[in-house]
Amino acid sequence: MVNIVLFGPPGSGKGTIARKLWEKFGIKQVSTGDLLRREILEGTPLGKKVEPILASGKLVDNKIVARVLEKGIRGAKNGFVLDGFPRNGEQAGILEGILAKTGQKIDLVLELVVPDGKIIERLSSRRQCSKCGRVYGLHLPPKKEGVCDECGGKLFQRDDDKPYVIKKRLALYKEETLPLKTYFRKSTRVESIDGAPAIEEVFLAAEKKIASLGK
Numbered sequence: 001m002v003n004i005v006l007f008g009p010p011g012s013g014k015g016t017i018a019r020k021l022w023e024k025f026g027i028k029q030v031s032t033g034d035l036l037r038r039e040i041l042e043g044t045p046l047g048k049k050v051e052p053i054l055a056s057g058k059l060v061d062n063k064i065v066a067r068v069l070e071k072g073i074r075g076a077k078n079g080f081v082l083d084g085f086p087r088n089g090e091q092a093g094i095l096e097g098i099l100a101k102t103g104q105k106i107d108l109v110l111e112l113v114v115p116d117g118k119i120i121e122r123l124s125s126r127r128q129c130s131k132c133g134r135v136y137g138l139h140l141p142p143k144k145e146g147v148c149d150e151c152g153g154k155l156f157q158r159d160d161d162k163p164y165v166i167k168k169r170l171a172l173y174k175e176e177t178l179p180l181k182t183y184f185r186k187s188t189r190v191e192s193i194d195g196a197p198a199i200e201e202v203f204l205a206a207e208k209k210i211a212s213l214g215k
Ligand SMILES: [Zn+2]
Pocket: 129, 130, 131, 132, 133, 134, 148, 149, 150, 151, 152, 153
């Protein structure tokens, strides 16, 4: 059982690596966005509360995030991997509080290092289907430009993936998230891998780092 925080800028492949770790080793992918969406799908009281907040594009407050996160972490019997959390000092404090309560600890902080230019190239080439939501990009181009392979829907670029927004997200990452590396180093093993190659190669490097734990 191993608990991991995946660390890296937007577009560094955290979500994909987390999903592969889940598929291959059963390490539960814990993403606050997914956890919130599940509450909404299941129609829980919490879901009813957050639905209008998410729909309006606002951020859900940290108390609610802490609640779903604690639930997600407690349910992870075979370890968990956090991707995209914590993003800033306040969220790092929330995580610390939850772990103190559940008696767990983070075994590895794994950083995916990807140059800005590559991030911008990756994210700005991303297109989403307006009908079924499928995401296309450099690794998965649609057969016909601007048209979804699956359903024939029209592809569009999310505002999040426009170059000026990507630059803003990268700046925010450097200002608020990257400094957490120093914070984690005090108590946790922090390892970095090159996130620029093809995802299979990055995943192999991640597996090696995980296998080296406890050695
Ligand atoms: Zn589609």
